[in-house]
Amino acid sequence: MGVKERREREKSETRDKILDAARELFVTEGYEGVSMRRVAEKIEYSPTAIYVYFADKQELFHELCQQDYARLAEVFQSSEMSTDPIERLRQTGRTYTEFGVRYPNHYKFMFMTTHPPHEPDEEDREVMGNPEVDAYAFLKWAVQQAIDAGRFREELQDAELISQTLWASVHGVISLNIAKCSDPWVDWRPLEQRAEMMLDVTLRGLVRNPGEVK
Amino acid sequence: MGVKERREREKSETRDKILDAARELFVTEGYEGVSMRRVAEKIEYSPTAIYVYFADKQELFHELCQQDYARLAEVFQSSEMSTDPIERLRQTGRTYTEFGVRYPNHYKFMFMTTHPPHEPDEEDREVMGNPEVDAYAFLKWAVQQAIDAGRFREELQDAELISQTLWASVHGVISLNIAKCSDPWVDWRPLEQRAEMMLDVTLRGLVRNPGEVK
DNA sequence: AGCTGTAACTTAACACTGTTAACTTAACGG
DNA sequence: CCGTTAAGTTAACAGTGTTAAGTTACAGCT
Numbered sequence: 001m002g003v004k005e006r007r008e009r010e011k012s013e014t015r016d017k018i019l020d021a022a023r024e025l026f027v028t029e030g031y032e033g034v035s036m037r038r039v040a041e042k043i044e045y046s047p048t049a050i051y052v053y054f055a056d057k058q059e060l061f062h063e064l065c066q067q068d069y070a071r072l073a074e075v076f077q078s079s080e081m082s083t084d085p086i087e088r089l090r091q092t093g094r095t096y097t098e099f100g101v102r103y104p105n106h107y108k109f110m111f112m113t114t115h116p117p118h119e120p121d122e123e124d125r126e127v128m129g130n131p132e133v134d135a136y137a138f139l140k141w142a143v144q145q146a147i148d149a150g151r152f153r154e155e156l157q158d159a160e161l162i163s164q165t166l167w168a169s170v171h172g173v174i175s176l177n178i179a180k181c182s183d184p185w186v187d188w189r190p191l192e193q194r195a196e197m198m199l200d201v202t203l204r205g206l207v208r209n210p211g212e213v214k
Numbered sequence: 215m216g217v218k219e220r221r222e223r224e225k226s227e228t229r230d231k232i233l234d235a236a237r238e239l240f241v242t243e244g245y246e247g248v249s250m251r252r253v254a255e256k257i258e259y260s261p262t263a264i265y266v267y268f269a270d271k272q273e274l275f276h277e278l279c280q281q282d283y284a285r286l287a288e289v290f291q292s293s294e295m296s297t298d299p300i301e302r303l304r305q306t307g308r309t310y311t312e313f314g315v316r317y318p319n320h321y322k323f324m325f326m327t328t329h330p331p332h333e334p335d336e337e338d339r340e341v342m343g344n345p346e347v348d349a350y351a352f353l354k355w356a357v358q359q360a361i362d363a364g365r366f367r368e369e370l371q372d373a374e375l376i377s378q379t380l381w382a383s384v385h386g387v388i389s390l391n392i393a394k395c396s397d398p399w400v401d402w403r404p405l406e407q408r409a410e411m412m413l414d415v416t417l418r419g420l421v422r423n424p425g426e427v428k
Numbered sequence: 429a430g431c432t433g434t435a436a437c438t439t440a441a442c443a444c445t446g447t448t449a450a451c452t453t454a455a456c457g458g
Numbered sequence: 459c460c461g462t463t464a465a466g467t468t469a470a471c472a473g474t475g476t477t478a479a480g481t482t483a484c485a486g487c488t
Contacts (some may be wrong), residue, residue, distance in 0.1 A: 198379050
């Protein structure tokens, strides 16, 4: 006995080596900029070895994404949050923005790239909807808190719709920043200013009594 | 005489043929999905012929983008607009959304893809800032109208910052729709609902007297 | 009329890419 | 000790963007 387990351990170690190498290259060079051959070179394997562990390039990077989604949810969870529901949403937005700024290539692959539709497997299904590991679920939870506390205008009762709006607003700032920040056609204001402005405007537009928003 | 002109005309016709073929393929298959060889095949030229007219693939599709930017500005110009500055901004947002929905591949290349920085040439400089051909300039103009009419909160005086916020908000809805609409993790509300919600929320957040916003 | 230069275009090739099929090699289980 | 299996390799395929060198046709000049 024990052999099988050692084998499995070794295999998952190689798998992790591939993922780590891919992540490092991917973060600096982006999805298109990294080839399977370069990933293989980095870990001193032949390019085809990767295909023992991942069906194709898409799947390899999809796995990295899953890790990043989880990391994002972790960040949400760990950053201490205000008890005020609106302030909590503001801080969630700030945390999300920081994530996008710190890992632009991950962000691009996670939220700005079209992927072929991917049926969720059983592992995914465990994560989905759990605020501790699913970032979107966390946002929805925070939104629901604000609804329950009566802080939004009374016609705004759909937590899903509000979450999607809040997400889109912050995503708009980050993704335009990633794709267009060096575009000379626009005299861009500093990112931080744009992010704060966006959060201020959308939260004001949502709350029942705009005067009370600091 | 006249020969030179005929030659020039022929050349610009071939150039247009390339652009038309590229556009057609690009619209349906996206940037990565189209190869120079396929574009060439479509017009029955050798692949290298394209390089007589365009330095590389990037430049070819950049030219298409410029055309699309211009078309967007045209749409803004031609769609009849309310005289109310806030309603005008709302309609501008709607028009922009329609554009993104109708031409998702163009939209992706124009606003969701990182391009190597591109020094504006003299032709670009003519367009830049002219609301009739520069869509961003149009937005800025519409925002300035709202500021001048005293419709925004008094601390909001930076037309550039407000424009960037409004753009980002609508862009957020469209780009998430393009990249993530078939993602089973999110129970997406209909796009139209999300777009209307976003415009409602951001405009409410901007105006001086939220009650007056219909 | 015949030579020359040039612009438009093609052929062939280079250095890549993702991916597959067929092979080797090493190690465990019976 | 032998057979099976899994991990990893080599070689190849079909495709990519792009370039260097070559062809061809034709306007302009002597």
